[in-house]
Amino acid sequence: MLLTNKTALELGKLIRAGEVSCVEAVSEFLDVIKEKEPEINAFITVCEEQELKKKALEVQKGIKTGELTSPLAGVPVAIKDNICTKDVRTTCASKILADFVPAYTATAVRRLEEAGAIVIGKTNMDEFAMGSTTETSFFGAVKNPHDITRVPGGSSGGSAAAVAACEVPAALGSDTGGSIRQPAAYCGVTGMKPTYGTVSRYGLIAYGSSLDQIGPIARDVADCAAILETISGKDKKDSTSLNRTDSDFTSALKTDVSDLKIGIPSEYFEEGIEADIKGNVLAAAESFRAMGARTEFFELGLTKYAVPAYYIIASAEASSNLSRFDGVKYGYRTKDYKDLHQMYKKTRSEGFGAEVKRRIMLGTFVLSSGYYDAYYMKALRTKALIKQSFDKAFEKYDIILGPAAPGPAPKLGSSLSDPLKMYLADIYTVSANLAGLPAVSLPCGKDSEGLPVGMMLTGNRFNDKAVIRAAYAYEQARD
Amino acid sequence: MKNYETVIGLEVHVELATKTKIFCGCSTSFGGDPNTHTCPVCTGMPGSLPVLNKKVVDHAIAVGLAANCEINRSCRFDRKNYFYPDNPQDYQISQLYEPICQNGHVDIDVDGKRKSIRIHEIHMEEDAGKLIHDEAENMSLVDYNRAGVPLIEIVSEPDMRSAEEVIAYLQKLRTIIRYLGASDCKLQEGSMRADVNLSVREAGTEKLGTRTEMKNLNSFKAIARAISNERQRQIDIIEAGGRVIQETRRWDDTKEESFSMRSKEDAQDYRYFPDPDLPGIFISREWIDEIKASEPEFKDEKKRRYVSQYGIPEEDADIITDSKHMADIFEETARLCGQPKKAANWLMVDTIRILKELSKEPEDITFAPENLAKLIKLTEAGTINSSVAKEVFEKVFADNIDPEKYVKENGLAQENDESALREAVQKVIDDNPKSVADYRGGKEKAIGFLVGQTMKAMQGKANPGIVTGLLKELL
Numbered sequence: 026m027l028l029t030n031k032t033a034l035e036l037g038k039l040i041r042a043g044e045v046s047c048v049e050a051v052s053e054f055l056d057v058i059k060e061k062e063p064e065i066n067a068f069i070t071v072c073e074e075q076e077l078k079k080k081a082l083e084v085q086k087g088i089k090t091g092e093l094t095s096p097l098a099g100v101p102v103a104i105k106d107n108i109c110t111k112d113v114r115t116t117c118a119s120k121i122l123a124d125f126v127p128a129y130t131a132t133a134v135r136r137l138e139e140a141g142a143i144v145i146g147k148t149n150m151d152e153f154a155m156g157s158t159t160e161t162s163f164f165g166a167v168k169n170p171h172d173i174t175r176v177p178g179g180s181s182g183g184s185a186a187a188v189a190a191c192e193v194p195a196a197l198g199s200d201t202g203g204s205i206r207q208p209a210a211y212c213g214v215t216g217m218k219p220t221y222g223t224v225s226r227y228g229l230i231a232y233g234s235s236l237d238q239i240g241p242i243a244r245d246v247a248d249c250a251a252i253l254e255t256i257s258g259k260d261k262k263d264s265t266s267l268n269r270t271d272s273d274f275t276s277a278l279k280t281d282v283s284d285l286k287i288g289i290p291s292e293y294f295e296e297g298i299e300a301d302i303k304g305n306v307l308a309a310a311e312s313f314r315a316m317g318a319r320t321e322f323f324e325l326g327l328t329k330y331a332v333p334a335y336y337i338i339a340s341a342e343a344s345s346n347l348s349r350f351d352g353v354k355y356g357y358r359t360k361d362y363k364d365l366h367q368m369y370k371k372t373r374s375e376g377f378g379a380e381v382k383r384r385i386m387l388g389t390f391v392l393s394s395g396y397y398d399a400y401y402m403k404a405l406r407t408k409a410l411i412k413q414s415f416d417k418a419f420e421k422y423d424i425i426l427g428p429a430a431p432g433p434a435p436k437l438g439s440s441l442s443d444p445l446k447m448y449l450a451d452i453y454t455v456s457a458n459l460a461g462l463p464a465v466s467l468p469c470g471k472d473s474e475g476l477p478v479g480m481m482l483t484g485n486r487f488n489d490k491a492v493i494r495a496a497y498a499y500e501q502a503r504d
Numbered sequence: 505m506k507n508y509e510t511v512i513g514l515e516v517h518v519e520l521a522t523k524t525k526i527f528c529g530c531s532t533s534f535g536g537d538p539n540t541h542t543c544p545v546c547t548g549m550p551g552s553l554p555v556l557n558k559k560v561v562d563h564a565i566a567v568g569l570a571a572n573c574e575i576n577r578s579c580r581f582d583r584k585n586y587f588y589p590d591n592p593q594d595y596q597i598s599q600l601y602e603p604i605c606q607n608g609h610v611d612i613d614v615d616g617k618r619k620s621i622r623i624h625e626i627h628m629e630e631d632a633g634k635l636i637h638d639e640a641e642n643m644s645l646v647d648y649n650r651a652g653v654p655l656i657e658i659v660s661e662p663d664m665r666s667a668e669e670v671i672a673y674l675q676k677l678r679t680i681i682r683y684l685g686a687s688d689c690k691l692q693e694g695s696m697r698a699d700v701n702l703s704v705r706e707a708g709t710e711k712l713g714t715r716t717e718m719k720n721l722n723s724f725k726a727i728a729r730a731i732s733n734e735r736q737r738q739i740d741i742i743e744a745g746g747r748v749i750q751e752t753r754r755w756d757d758t759k760e761e762s763f764s765m766r767s768k769e770d771a772q773d774y775r776y777f778p779d780p781d782l783p784g785i786f787i788s789r790e791w792i793d794e795i796k797a798s799e800p801e802f803k804d805e806k807k808r809r810y811v812s813q814y815g816i817p818e819e820d821a822d823i824i825t826d827s828k829h830m831a832d833i834f835e836e837t838a839r840l841c842g843q844p845k846k847a848a849n850w851l852m853v854d855t856i857r858i859l860k861e862l863s864k865e866p867e868d869i870t871f872a873p874e875n876l877a878k879l880i881k882l883t884e885a886g887t888i889n890s891s892v893a894k895e896v897f898e899k900v901f902a903d904n905i906d907p908e909k910y911v912k913e914n915g916l917a918q919e920n921d922e923s924a925l926r927e928a929v930q931k932v933i934d935d936n937p938k939s940v941a942d943y944r945g946g947k948e949k950a951i952g953f954l955v956g957q958t959m960k961a962m963q964g965k966a967n968p969g970i971v972t973g974l975l976k977e978l979l
Contacts (some may be wrong), residue, residue: 109551122550129544131551228551235780263553264783342780345583348594349548353646369587392585392775401777 028053033100033194033248040099041088047081047099047143054101054145058192064173067187069106069164070114071146084141096251098141103187103196104134106147107154108239109228113144117230118162119152121350121357121376131228132263133197133239133256140255145193148183152378153347154204154232156180157447158440161380166437171213171476175434178208184242185212195243195252199229201236202335203429203454206466209242210429210479213468215496216242217249219489221461222267224253225260231346233339234265236458246467246497250274253489269487277490282498283317285491288422290325293453299432301472306428306480309469312502313426313495320426326414328456330407332448335455336384337391337404344388350376383444412460419485424495426482427453429466433476453481463489465496469503505743507707510735511715512670512700513662516677517655518687519631519695520563526630526654527554527597534693538636538647546652548592553781556581560654561604561785563686564628565795567656568605570680570802571623575792579604580784581628584774589646590632598657600776603627604785610680612672621673622661629655656686662701662712667728674698674724683800683828688867691723700731703748704738713738714748718755718762726757734762806831814844820852827866830855833873840877843884850876854894858901871904879907887911889918891964920967922974925958928966929974932957943979951975 028036028050039045058071087093104110107117109127116122134144151161159167159182167182169175170190177186181198185208188196198205200218209216217240224239231237241252254275259268289310294303310320352358352372359371377385391400418425431450440447457464462483469480482499484492525532528545544552568575579602583595608623633651637644658677664670678689678696689696698721703713718734721727733755738748753762801809803825810821810831825831834851838844859866879900883893888911896916899905911917919925932954933940942950951972958971 107551115550117550125550127551128549226551227553230550231781233780262555264555264781265553341777345585345595345775345777348585348587349550349592351587351589351594353589354547354592355549365589389775392777394773394775397775397777 029057029191029194031194032244033102034096034251036194037096037098037100041096047085047088048078050099051077051081051101051143051145054193057190058146061170061190061192064168065170065186065190065192066165066167067148067177067183067190067192068103068146069116069118069149069162069183072113072144077143077145080143084143087141093141095140095142095255097137097255100142100195101145101193102137102142102252103146103148103184103193104144105150105181105184105196105198107150107199107230107232108134108197109230110134110144110147113147115147115230116164117153118150118164119350119377119381120163121372123163123357125356127228129228131239132225132260134228136256136258137197137252142255148181148187148196150183151180151204152381153230153343154180154199154201155343155380155384157203157207157450158435159183159186159208160437160441161378163378168437169212169434172434174436175476176211176437176440178211178430178434180204180208181216181242182208185209185214185216188212188214188242188244195241195248197239197252197256198242199232199237199239200458201233201339202458203451205240205242206429206454206464206479206481207451209466210468210481211434211477213477213479214242214244215246215249215465215467215500216240217253217465217492218457218463219253219257220267220463220486221458222265223257223269223272223463223489225258225263225266227260227262231342233342233458234346235342236335236339238458246465246493246500247275247278249465250278250493250497271487271490274489274493277493278497279494280316280498280501282313282495285313285318285424285495286422287313287318287320287424287426287495288323288325288418289320289426290328291322292325292328293427297431297449297452298428299472302428302430302432302478305470305472305478306426309480309499310426312499316498316502318495321422323418323421325418325425327407327411328452331411331456331459332452334404334407334411335451335459336387336448337400338408338459340384340388341392341401341404342388344385344392347377347381347385352376380441380444408459411456415456415460415462415485419488423488423491424482424484426480429453429479429481433472433474433478457483461486463492465492467496467500469499505739508704508735508739509707510665510731511662511703511705511712512664512731513715514658514660514664514670514673515699515701515717516658516660516674517697518567518658518677518681518689520560520654520656521685521687522557522559522563522654524557525652526557526560526628527652530652532653536649538645539649541649542651546592547648548594554597554779556782556785557654560628561787562795563654563684564604564626564656565787565792566684566799567658567681567686568608568626569792569796569799570684571605571608571610571626571658571677573605573608573623573626575605575787576602577787578602578784579787581779581782582776583779584776586772586774588632589644590635590651592633592648592651596630596632597779597782598629599627601778604787610673610676612669612676614666614668614672619669621663621669624659624661626656626658629657631655662703662715667731670700670727670731671724674727679803679826682867683802690865691721694722697721698727700727700734702731702734702738704735704742714750716748716750717752719752719765720754720756722757726755729757729760730755730762733760737762800828810834814838814848816845816848820848823856824848824851829869830866833869833871833876836873837876837880840873841880841884843880846880846884847876850880850897854897855901858898869901871900875900875904875907882907882911886920886967887917889965889968891959892916892918916965918965918967919962920970922970925962925966925970926974926978928961929958929971929978932961933975933978940979
């Protein structure tokens with residue numbers, strides 16, 4: 026039986042039914058990884074085969090004794106390499122952490138492991154999650170499995186590519202400004218960023234702390250819901266995590282959307298968007314109408330301010346979050362230095378890549394005395410206004426429908442030369458982070474060159490279930 | 505020379521007496537091997553997150569209330585960004601924009617005059633680790649055991665004019681904070697640290713002069729010396745036609761001079777911004793009321809009560825109430841033995857003498873009030889004489905022994921039996937004919953020597969009153 030094209034839930038079901046063993050599942054995926062990695066480069070670290078098989082046997086035992094009942098028990102998963110895994114190196118795709126082995130496991134990963142999921146490896150990404158292409162990785166660029174001359178998107182490009190290439194049924198990514206949803210769209214898979222605070226950030230190496238959320242990337246909506254249900258929940262180690270009583274996300278896997286009101290921001294389709302994307306996303310809106318949902322164009326407002334506000338806030342937080350990588354305690358330290366100051370300077374100059382340095386400098390600048398009010402405070406006010414405009418929209422609509430990106434996956438090497446253009450392509454995704462909203466990106470067709478197109482469904486804060494329901498209903502109708 | 509006025513404001517850091525650190529569950533206790541009281545959070549490991557220890561907020565509110573501050577019902581933490589190896593995240597979590605307490609004051613008494621010192625703000629923050637420089641190996645090591653220990657910083661307005669006022673202010677703060685049990689406030693050990701901001705101006709003028717900030721002041725004496733030295737240094741500069749530079753200086757108490765650490769020009773831009781990892785703190789009315797309700801009786805109140813309730817002199821009451829610990833021992837001892845004046849006396853005289861000899865503070869007293877009360881009872885009942893009592897007290901102080909048991913086991917009860925003593929007295933008379941002759945010749949003082957000889961012969965256990973009576977009778 027070919028296992029590697031199964032969804033996580035399908036595979037979990039086969040394992041629990043005893044039709045497939047955990048060891049078999051792990052072995053099959055390892056084979057695919059071995060075959061495809063030279064081309065795709067989705068993984069920075071693949072766990073040691075013997076260790077994996079040992080773990081698979083343990084899980085098998087747990088299933089047999091009835092200790093492990095989760096639908097994810099025995100399912101191999103991949104983890105983005107900015108999420109800490111005890112004893113498995115966690116690099117953030119950076120030279121500065123290239124040999125860093127955490128002493129503890131992130132809460133989200135621990136919850137997956139407690140459910141019996143088997144962490145098969147750590148996925149490639151843009152360095153410190155800064156980028157939209159997974160080309161800024163110290164470990165080399167990831168290729169899009171649909172067209173290896175193209176990027177998989179980013180920053181969770183490794184997670185999205187690994188799922189798309191059937192190297193793993195599902196993976197965790199992190200999303201600060203679209204880093205789950207945009208690569209999911211480019212790779213033709215499904216990715217979800219939940220309401221801010223739904224998943225503990227403990228163990229997620231911070232980029233923009235007020236925006237970062239961990240979320241699933243998988244082959245379909247049901248897998249995303251099941252993973253989210255497993256990893257969510259209040260964590261006393263993360264003060265920003267929420268105590269939600271409505272985290273039974275799989276209960277929202279329903280196909281009835283006749284009560285949903287869907288708003289479509291008209292400005293999303295006005296300029297900068299490619300015709301194929303527009304066509305596919307508006308066709309998806311048509312499908313929703315066909316299923317009985319009400320759809321309507323409306324003016325969301327403030328859209329053009331989202332990207333600048335995002336880059337100021339995320340970079341400001343990053344400039345402080347990344348200070349700790351200083352060569353003193355762990356990670357890379359420069360070889361030759363005369364004094365402390367030079368050690369810091371050389372370590373960080375040599376250890377960080379260009380994009381990370383660009384954002385650290387930008388963030389340091391906007392927090393500097395004399396510029397704080399003009400940039401950082403103004404960005405926070407803009408963030409508050411954007412949140413208000415969404416609040417207003419959600420008074421009328423349950424869901425906001427739009428594209429995940431203005432075009433399909435770009436060619437490798439075409440983005441980094443013009444970072445401003447690359448930043449502007451985040452226009453559809455960053456608002457959900459600024460406003461803390463749940464949003465899912467899922468495939469809605471292909472462009473004229475056969476490249477995947479993704480649409481994005483955004484819900485109000487805490488209304489993750491509406492997002493899951495709408496996505497699931499569309500997916501069922503599409504397939 | 506013109507007449508100059510010294511203007512002083514203080515920034516006082518106080519280490520809070522919580523069991524665990526401000527943002528993680530690690531122990532705050534002293535003396536562990538380097539980096540044993542650490543975890544991913546307080547060593548700045550990637551992906552770790554701070555979680556606020558509520559007890560820190562309790563202490564900060566309590567100190568704020570005792571210092572007559574407004575408690576900000578909503579406050580939050582900010583990050584102060586700077587690179588230094590003792591700072592594991594390379595930012596310190598502190599409060600700049602919305603501190604927990606503001607606009608308070610404490611009253612001090614100097615030269616019989618009461619003065620109010622305004623408090624600008626109190627904020628919460630985390631302590632840094634410790635750098636150890638190994639000269640032999642030519643390297644530096646970091647110990648993060650202290651990293652994340654909770655601090656409050658109490659910032660005064662520039663309301664003090666002399667070293668006496670500064671010390672009175674610090675003593676007042678220390679007494680309040682110790683009464684609250686919020687810290688042990690030891691300057692020498694660094695659990696209370698004072699930075700002195702000082703400027704001088706011509707007497708009678710309004711405008712403040714340029715100030716300097718003095719660090720590394722580890723005792724009240726060092727503070728007094730540093731203030732006098734810095735005042736003179738600034739006056740000398742001004743008198744010579746120069747200008748005082750705004751800078752941070754480090755006091756060297758052995759050399760009795762200060763050195764420039766950094767001037768305002770190379771002051772760092774700390775790029776403070778709200779810490780996104782820590783949600784705002786909302787302090788309810790109930791929370792404040794609860795802390796207010798559990799406030800102890802503070803020194804001034806207690807002192808007044810001791811004078812009226814126990815009839816002890818105000819001066820004694822002042823010294824006993826300096827330490828809540830000593831005051832507690834006093835009251836409990838007085839209650840158990842019913843002799844408040846005797847209890848006060850043991851504390852005022854013998855206890856304070858021993859503390860001074862050992863360079864210890866009243867907080868270091870470890871004996872139980874029960875044992876001091878028993879000692880007082882033994883003395884009052886005439887079971888032991890006063891010199892034996894002093895000897896027993898040394899043991900009570902050092903080892904918290906039970907005086908009843910100790911006196912019994914060591915046979916220290918005094919001899920009150922006249923017939924038994926008569927024999928000893930007679931022997932002393934027989935052995936000391938010269939003193940006997942002196943006494944009989946009118947030298948009254950000679951009897952003292954004979955009493956002493958009898959006491960010696962009785963190994964100190966004789967009742968000195970009876971011995972004197974017997975001597976007079978037999979001579």
